[in-house]
Amino acid sequence: MRFLSGLKISLFLACLLPLARLLWLGFNDGLGANPIEFITRSTGTWTLSFLLITLAITPLRRLSGWQWPIRVRRMLGLFAFFYACLHFTTYVWLDQFFDPTSIYQDIFKRPFITIGFASFLLLIPLAATSTQAMMRRLGGRNWQRLHRLVYLVTIGGVVHYWWLVKKDVTQPAIYAAVLAVLLGYRLWRKRSGPAFLNGASTQSTSRPAQENQR
Amino acid sequence: MLIKRPSDILPSEITDREIYRSRRQFLQSVPAALAVATLPGLFSTPVFAAEKLPGARKSPFSTGEPATPYKEVTTYNNFYEFGTDKADPARAAKTLTTRPWTVTVEGEVKNPRTYAIEDLLRLAPLEERIYRLRCVEGWSMVIPWQGFSLSELIRRAEPTGNAKYVEFVSLHDPKQMPGQRSGVLDWPYVEGLRLDEAMHPLTLLAFGLYGEVLPQQNGAPLRLVVPWKYGFKSAKSIVKIRLVEKPPVSAWMRAAPSEYGFFSNVNPAVDHPRWSQAKERRIGEFLKRPTLPFNGYGDQVAQLYAGMDLKKFF
Numbered sequence: 108m109r110f111l112s113g114l115k116i117s118l119f120l121a122c123l124l125p126l127a128r129l130l131w132l133g134f135n136d137g138l139g140a141n142p143i144e145f146i147t148r149s150t151g152t153w154t155l156s157f158l159l160i161t162l163a164i165t166p167l168r169r170l171s172g173w174q175w176p177i178r179v180r181r182m183l184g185l186f187a188f189f190y191a192c193l194h195f196t197t198y199v200w201l202d203q204f205f206d207p208t209s210i211y212q213d214i215f216k217r218p219f220i221t222i223g224f225a226s227f228l229l230l231i232p233l234a235a236t237s238t239q240a241m242m243r244r245l246g247g248r249n250w251q252r253l254h255r256l257v258y259l260v261t262i263g264g265v266v267h268y269w270w271l272v273k274k275d276v277t278q279p280a281i282y283a284a285v286l287a288v289l290l291g292y293r294l295w296r297k298r299s300g301p302a303f304l305n306g307a308s309t310q311s312t313s314r315p316a317q318e319n320q321r
Numbered sequence: 322m323l324i325k326r327p328s329d330i331l332p333s334e335i336t337d338r339e340i341y342r343s344r345r346q347f348l349q350s351v352p353a354a355l356a357v358a359t360l361p362g363l364f365s366t367p368v369f370a371a372e373k374l375p376g377a378r379k380s381p382f383s384t385g386e387p388a389t390p391y392k393e394v395t396t397y398n399n400f401y402e403f404g405t406d407k408a409d410p411a412r413a414a415k416t417l418t419t420r421p422w423t424v425t426v427e428g429e430v431k432n433p434r435t436y437a438i439e440d441l442l443r444l445a446p447l448e449e450r451i452y453r454l455r456c457v458e459g460w461s462m463v464i465p466w467q468g469f470s471l472s473e474l475i476r477r478a479e480p481t482g483n484a485k486y487v488e489f490v491s492l493h494d495p496k497q498m499p500g501q502r503s504g505v506l507d508w509p510y511v512e513g514l515r516l517d518e519a520m521h522p523l524t525l526l527a528f529g530l531y532g533e534v535l536p537q538q539n540g541a542p543l544r545l546v547v548p549w550k551y552g553f554k555s556a557k558s559i560v561k562i563r564l565v566e567k568p569p570v571s572a573w574m575r576a577a578p579s580e581y582g583f584f585s586n587v588n589p590a591v592d593h594p595r596w597s598q599a600k601e602r603r604i605g606e607f608l609k610r611p612t613l614p615f616n617g618y619g620d621q622v623a624q625l626y627a628g629m630d631l632k633k634f635f
């Protein structure tokens with residue numbers, strides 16, 4: 108227990124480092140010639156990174172046999188949502204300065220914004236149902252089905268990135284490769300045994316989910 | 322969040338050390354240069370980035386808008402030869418050797434010639450032109466350049482009747498330009514103008530910035546500045562200027578023909594397929610400002626495109 112709460116607190120603080128860095132750079136003239144672009148990109152990068160880190164938890168737990176990763180998964184997922192909110196706020200406030208027509212046009216005319224926005228919207232129900240109480244209310248099965256949306260959100264995030272770069276797709280390709288490994292691992296597990304389908308996959312949610320099992 | 326405080330180390334101090342170092346190398350390798358260096362502006366041709374370029378006349382083409390600070394102009398650059406991140410060129414372009422440097426003017430001309438950069442600098446009196454620069458990505462700057470109209474050079478080459486377009490070729494040397502080891506663009510970087518665009522007095526052949534020799538990351542030792550077109554039309558580190566009959570295919574047209582056209586005039590009414598061009602962020606400003614047709618140079622250049630459908634010829 109002690110180990111877990113210590114771990115959770117340190118991890119929580121570590122997850123705030125990207126924000127702390129932005130604030131520090133902001134107050135020390137370190138955001139470069141185009142600070143708003145810098146903040147948009149940094150928060151976008153961290154949203155995607157946290158999504159991928161969250162998706163890495165299940166494989167990490169299975170491959171290592173450790174139990175603690177599952178205990179911090181919710182926090183990591185919520186940090187992905189936190190950075191997505193910062194990213195979206197940066198766009199609406201600093202970048203567009205609440206200009207409704209230009210935001211509206213962007214969302215409907217720019218495919219990279221459309222898909223980013225859709226991903227962001229899909230993250231909202233996941234964040235909203237992240238509490239134990241909501242998990243219990245939905246039931247493990249439904250909860251799990253709903254939370255599979257995270258795959259779609261992350262794919263959307265990678266496509267969003269791919270479509271926004273001018274020419275050099277090296278960075279989005281790296282994220283795409285990591286995502287492919289994480290999704291490929293799940294497919295491979297699914298293929299390689301029905302045990303995974305029946306028991307193992309539901310184990311990956313925490314206690315209330317198991318209470319709901321037959 | 323965006324409160325700015327001066328940092329402890331002034332940017333000017335950092336730059337000074339760079340100049341100091343390059344000067345020292347210069348003096349060590351060429352002892353005779355010592356004498357020359359004591360008589361700046363008289364006999365010597367300024368050679369190194371940030372060395373003064375003396376005596377540029379003011380120009381009526383200059384805008385009165387406040388110039389973007391030197392630090393931003395020299396640290397936020399799109400110059401894919403040194404990497405695709407806008408912070409890359411300032412870090413990586415020190416490997417570019419700009420002396421000796423030659424520029425060949427060839428193709429459909431009566432007087433083809435290869436110029437040493439020193440001779441080219443003396444071809445016509447330098448002017449200071451403070452121009453707006455609008456990047457296709459949606460940001461803009463105001464930059465004081467030193468140079469002269471490209472027409473000065475082309476006129477001397479005497480284009481033949483077949484010359485309809487001008488092609489600009491930038492240096493291709495992956496040893497000096499690490500970004501060329503990647504295949505983001507088809508190297509060398511190529512750009513093109515119609516002959517009347519190239520001969521327009523606004524079209525500048527620039528050697529300096531802020532009264533000093535161009536820093537490498539800004540396209541040293543000489544670059545084009547076409548202020549009514551998106552920034553990528555203004556080719557950097559040029560080694561060849563060819564007069565040709567057919568429209569050249571630029572590096573960006575080759576990379577993404579549906580996104581980058583030959584003309585690439587700044588036009589708020591024609592969006593990039595993936596983002597809007599209606600507004601721009603002037604570097605240093607918070608709110609975006611509306612983008613002007615031809616980047617605000619419509620009075621001077623709009624007649625070049627009379628009768629053309631600018632949506633089609635983007």
Ligand code: HEM
Nearest residue numbers: 147148151152154155191195198223224226227264268271
């Ligand atoms: C889950 C949702 C999202 C993810 C994972 C995400 C991720 C990213 C990433 C990785 C980048 C590129 C960072 C870089 O260049 O280093 C980015 C940039 C950007 N995103 Fe998002 N994003 C999301 C949602 C949104 C939304 C909802 C909007 C606006 C409505 C948005 C607007 C932008 C813009 C304007 C840029 C910068 C484009 C540029 O600088 O050229 N994103 N995002």
